[in-house]
Amino acid sequence: MNNSISLVALRLFVRVASAGSFTQAAADFHLPASSVSRHISALETALGQRLLYRHTRAVRLTEAGQRYYLQVREALAQLDMAAEQIDGDTAEPSGTLRLNAAIALGRLHLVPLLVEFQKRYPRIDVEMTLTDAFIDPVQEGADVTFRVGRLDDSSLVARPLGMQRFMVCAAPVYLERHGNPQRPEDLVHHNCLVYKGVRGTRQWYFRAEASAAFRAYPAQGSFRSNNAESLLEAAIMGEGIVLFPTWLVYKSLRSGALVPLLTEWEGSEELETNAIHLIYPENRLRSTKVKVFLDFLFEYLGDPPYWDAWQQL
Structure with missing residues (x-):
């Protein structure tokens, strides 16, 4: 790494890119927006590349910024997982868990689940994005994505949560x-x-x-x-x-x-039955926060999920 590039600058860059906002990144890191801007400018100077287009109401990646973002985000994830593994099994799970789900599924089921999850694991922060559009989990940096309906071929790990009835x-x-x-x-x-x-x-x-x-x-x-x-x-x-x-x-x-x-x-609503799947990059399973979330999720929902036993509730 270029000695003039700080880890803080890289984390700020990834957050600005994912949020599309300097203000949001500043709030997340408890820094003034001007400080975030200086870090990003220093990063661009060190690289000799413009990474972001800055507009009044939005920020978006340049072509070079998009390539750099994907690589840096993955590198930071690897660093975070390495730190988790050094802490060992006795350490309390911590870090930021990033989830993506359909709007109704997230509101009806994941919100109450996550309230209970964070009571058990208070050091894990959660960022949940709700959208009915099919996102690319790798592109969006999601640790776990809840995919409702047809599952496209992918290099990601897919684990069924339950059939859609x-x-x-x-x-x-x-x-x-x-x-x-x-x-x-x-x-x-x-x-x-x-x-x-x-x-x-x-x-x-x-x-x-x-x-x-x-x-x-x-x-x-x-x-x-x-x-x-x-x-x-x-x-x-x-x-x-x-x-x-x-x-x-x-x-x-x-x-x-x-x-x-x-x-x-x-x-x-399809010519064939389909399920709700969890999809995630294989390397996310090495993350303690992801492992404990998946264990909690299946414990909380039951098998089959509680919504298929509505007559007994």
Whole structure:
């Protein structure tokens, strides 16, 4: 390493790049923003390269900065893991755990889980990014990413958290007004509240037996959204019928706000069943904070996850 490049400057650079903000990096490191700027400028001078484009409201990486960011972030992760291993098994797990998850999954399940996790491991800080977009965990620097749905081929380690089990649901007030569908074909006569995301309007698929192929059935209605929780709230208010995974609707089913329908059929939003996976770079398993988080996660959720046992809760 160039002797004029400090470890503090590298950590500040990585934080500015990931947050897209000098102000946020300054707050995280308890430094004045001017001090962060001086460290980054000194780093750029030492390297002879501009690493960041500075704008009034945003900061973004230059092409050289992007390459440097990926390498430096990985090098710092390796240094942190080496320090953890030197501390030995008797040391209390510490450091920053970076997680990424879908918005609804994170809000409904990870937030309460993390509150309990940090009670057990108070020296572990958590940075959780919630987005329904598919991120590149390596690019974003996530230690663990919760991937809902189809899993693309990847060099990352993938560990299943549980299958996605879909249920058709509606509020009692809706069923009183419009009746209860007995077969998937009956959905054409009902107001279906359908998710519409970046891949377009979701299809609803059903099959009567696990060995059979899924078949698409018409699912149309007066309300579509790219936010599943908005559709869920509309269903609870009696607006229509939804098809969602149990991890999203289990509280509403447990409370009676929604009633399960078409229980003799298996539903899906894909032509095949899929799961929720944890994905992470293989080297993250050498990190104590990641190992204790994964152990806590599976202990907390249970097997199968508690949201698939909603009738017993």
